Amino acid sequence: MSFQKPKGTQDLLPGVVERWQFIEEKAREVCRRFLYREIRTPIFESTELFQRGVGETTDVVEKEMYTFLDKGDRSMTLRPEGTAGVVRAYVENKLYGDPDVTKLFYIGPMFRYEQPQAGRYRQFHQFGIEAFGATDPSLDAEVIALGYQFYEAIGLKGFTLELNSVGTPASRAAFREKLLAFLEPKREVLCKDCRSRMERNPLRVLDCKVDQQHFEGAPSLLDNLDEESAAHFEQVKAHLDAMGIAYTINPKLVRGLDYYTHTAFEFKAAGIGSIDTIGGGGRYNGLVAEIGGPDQPGIGFGIGLERVLLVLEKQGVELPAAVSPEVYFVALGEAAEAKIVTLLNEARRRGIVAEKDYGGRKMKAQLKSADRLSARYAAILGDDELARGEIVLKSLADGEQQTVPLDGLMDRLLEG
Ligand code: HAM
Numbered sequence: 001m002s003f004q005k006p007k008g009t010q011d012l013l014p015g016v017v018e019r020w021q022f023i024e025e026k027a028r029e030v031c032r033r034f035l036y037r038e039i040r041t042p043i044f045e046s047t048e049l050f051q052r053g054v055g056e057t058t059d060v061v062e063k064e065m066y067t068f069l070d071k072g073d074r075s076m077t078l079r080p081e082g083t084a085g086v087v088r089a090y091v092e093n094k095l096y097g098d099p100d101v102t103k104l105f106y107i108g109p110m111f112r113y114e115q116p117q118a119g120r121y122r123q124f125h126q127f128g129i130e131a132f133g134a135t136d137p138s139l140d141a142e143v144i145a146l147g148y149q150f151y152e153a154i155g156l157k158g159f160t161l162e163l164n165s166v167g168t169p170a171s172r173a174a175f176r177e178k179l180l181a182f183l184e185p186k187r188e189v190l191c192k193d194c195r196s197r198m199e200r201n202p203l204r205v206l207d208c209k210v211d212q213q214h215f216e217g218a219p220s221l222l223d224n225l226d227e228e229s230a231a232h233f234e235q236v237k238a239h240l241d242a243m244g245i246a247y248t249i250n251p252k253l254v255r256g257l258d259y260y261t262h263t264a265f266e267f268k269a270a271g272i273g274s275i276d277t278i279g280g281g282g283r284y285n286g287l288v289a290e291i292g293g294p295d296q297p298g299i300g301f302g303i304g305l306e307r308v309l310l311v312l313e314k315q316g317v318e319l320p321a322a323v324s325p326e327v328y329f330v331a332l333g334e335a336a337e338a339k340i341v342t343l344l345n346e347a348r349r350r351g352i353v354a355e356k357d358y359g360g361r362k363m364k365a366q367l368k369s370a371d372r373l374s375a376r377y378a379a380i381l382g383d384d385e386l387a388r389g390e391i392v393l394k395s396l397a398d399g400e401q402q403t404v405p406l407d408g409l410m411d412r413l414l415e416g
Helices: 017-034 047-054 059-063 083-092 137-153 169-189 192-200 202-207 227-243 305-314 334-349 363-372 383-388 406-415
Strands: 044-046 066-069 075-078 102-111 123-132 160-165 261-272 275-283 298-304 327-332 354-356 377-382 390-395 401-405
Touching: 017 102, 017 123, 017 137, 017 305, 044 047, 044 083, 047 059, 047 075, 047 083, 083 102, 083 123, 083 298, 123 137, 123 305, 137 160, 137 227, 137 261, 137 275, 137 298, 160 227, 169 192, 169 202, 192 202, 227 261, 261 298, 261 305, 275 305, 298 305, 327 334, 327 363, 334 354, 334 377, 334 383, 334 406, 363 377, 377 383, 383 390, 390 406, 401 406
Parallel strands: 327 354, 327 377
Antiparallel strands: 044 075, 066 075, 102 123, 123 298, 160 261, 261 275, 275 298, 377 390, 390 401
16 A cells, blocks of 8 residues: 655755755744744644634635544644634733734645646745734734745846725725625626626726626725725835835735735736735724734734745756765774764764765765765765874865865865
8 A cells, every 4th residue: 555645735855845945944033033933833633713704705714724622522624824823822911912013924835725736735834924903004014024025035037916905894895885886797707706796896806817807897895995094005105116126016816715805916927827916915893803902013924934935946057956965974894983983073063064985885885875865075084094183174166186185184174
């Protein structure tokens, strides 16, 4: 019997995992600049948290959750996104007691039962941030700027930012009626998904990929904002303009999760077939209260790391490869072999990336390994050299050899 990884998941093997480490390091570094601190929450939470937080009528909750009963008959769900869990932790741990804005980030796996394709997985990874405790539009602009700086830091090119305001629940309710009045006469020509969304979540209808030709002249959410939302949106745009962050307004952008209020945005980049959203987020001023906390506003984003890596690859951006040893120790003879074990350990203690052969192989095979690993030097020790307290250092790039005293070897290697 042979086993295979579950559909829609990936093994991240050495050789590829270095790219992950690189972008994760960049995410941490950018968060440090903005004073966002890491939070790690459980990978599963009670199912109800996502039903309430993400919204009962969203695709994520209706169709895509990995939900199971645990042995205590509690309904649990593998997190489909990061925000609900972070909000739960913010409330449960009373982080709202902090008089300053609470700024958090996370990097980790999320789970959605979707039809896998390039850029769409059942286990995928997000780098996300969440900021709580301020409605100031400069915070909206900061969140977007952080995402922007992350993409810049990893060397991504040609990405764009789409921006919208989804208003307040009250302005959305009024808009919903207008939109339904526009859609009703077209009901028969709309796709099955659209017809069902008209009942449950009409705003999502405008998001439909196949029915766009029927939406000409549809009322726009942006034209129906209340005064507060409109003013907020103007200020967010003014901050982005002042920072030199380019964006396009997309009045149809509604996002797939229910918690958004005011600012909603998506980062896009070409290169993964029909999929182009590499990150998205927005403000969610009602969510903390919805989850049982005080009336604290929040805003954040989630960036899909698989998608980011696919686009980087497509763009031919050079990413770090595997680490190569500075030195590969080659032993000839038993006494030399014993000595090399201690030299290897000493080198590593001094921070030098070092390796040796483990199979007692002939010198030629050992040198081949050193080459395969792209070692800078082979350090060759025979019993004669050992007796003289010396070792031969061979540069693998040009074959040049020199004999160095054993007690000066580490310093010599550290000199480079
Ligand atoms: P989301 O738009 O559902 O937002 O997901 C954010 C990003 O995760 C997407 O833009 C995409 O890059 C990636 N993503 C989503 N589903 C998949 C998948 N099946 N395979 C690969 N990548 C995927 C959220 O999750 C919100 N929690 C973001 C947020 C944080 N809003 C406010 N704070």
